[in-house]
Amino acid sequence: MPYSRTSGISTSGIDRRLFLSSVLGAAAGVAGLSGCADSSAAADSKDALSAPLAAKVPAGTSLKIASYSGTQQLQLKLGRLGDPPFKVSSWANISAGPDVINAFRSGSLDVANNAGIPPIQAHFQGFDAKIVAINVTRKPNYLFATKPGSDIRAVEDFKGKKLAFSQGQAQGVVLLRALKKAGLAYDEVKLVPLTSNQFLTALQSGQVDVAPLANSQAPAYLQQYEAKGAHAITTDVVDLLNLLWAPTSVLGDPAKAAAVAAYIPYWAKGAVWTYEHPDIWNEEFYVKTQNLTLAQAKSVTALANKPLFPPSWDEAIKWEQETADLLAQGGFVKKFDVGELFDHRFEGIAAKSVSAEYRR
DSSP: OBOOOTTTTBBTTHHHHHHHHHHHHHHHHHHHHTTHHHHHHHHHHHHHHOOOOSSSTTTTOEEEEEGGGGGGHHHHHHHTOOOSEEEEEEEEEEHHHHHHHHHHHTTTSBEEEEEEEHHHHHHHHHHHEEEEEEEEESSSSSEEEEEETTTOOSSSGGGGEEEEEEETTTHHHHHHHHHHHHHHHGGSEEEOOOGGGGGGHHHHHHHOSEEEETTTHHHHHHHHHHHGOEEOOOOOOOOOEEEEEEEEHHHTHHHHHHHHHHHHHHHHHHHHHHHHHHHHHIIIIITTTOOOOOOOOHHTTTOOOOOOOOOOOHHHHHHHHHHHHHHHHHSSSSOGGGGGGGGGGGGHHHHHHOGGGOOO
16 A cells, blocks of 8 residues: 555545645644744844854853864864864764764754755755855865776766666765766666665665765775775765854854854864864874875875865856756755855854965
8 A cells, every 4th residue: 555655645546635734734734723923933033143243152151063084173172273162062973964964953963064965955945054164175075986896987887787877975966966977867767765874885885886985085995895806986076065064053042143253263163173183183083093005194185175265255166056956857856946045154263263374
């Protein structure tokens, strides 16, 4: 018996449009009963998001911040950047876009570091969040790895192949942009929906022919499987945006918004410190916490992007719009204006916190 995936209600024998109309109509009726309250709340939220940021973080303010594998804490410690003017109630080891969105929804996370695609995915899912800081990347952070025994040598060879695809993560947009550049349509390949933490297993088992791997992941995979016919395919496709974002419920709270603004310089300076001290970072992070050899760590940092925090977000908005349009063309999201994803109250904060060489 067929069931609706979202409701668990059997739709057998029911006209689907009538069923959906009934469900949506009921929802609209409920919304109508509380329309005045919702309108008032929406107005208050909009006003809060347009209010100037407080110059000082109120005492007792705390944030729950995403920090994959403790990277941010390590940067603050090794770079001697000091403690931020607010309490960090938790450093969450969360990095994947879908996981971040779920953590935002549950209220267990206030601010996260992701690529450009998760905010687009969150918007498509109806969750309100905004971008508050931008770090532009100019060199590829990802390469394509093949399964063992593969004869694929270029993106053009992806035609008809099974490709690991996560539409809510940076790896997804890197794949879509690579396909577009190679002149391949979506229906000329087989996109296998997975999350990035499943990519390695999918490659090893042959579930997919190709998966985009982060530069930091590829050395260990190739060391184990290159002798068995796995190899890397590099491209010049970049994932331009490395960003900070937060739910509008957080940014609508004046105290938390001030704390987010105060956190941005720590985030930016931490990235700069890591870039300027690769030898220390190789040993303290990649070798001690990620189990890479020193040689593998050096190969990763050799590909590291120089942090760039532009005073203007114009380029970032243009790139984000191109990404959203690319996803919309494939039917993964609905077309929309990405300008609403950016909270311009925070524009320029990151740039002002670093020296001029890291602003362009």
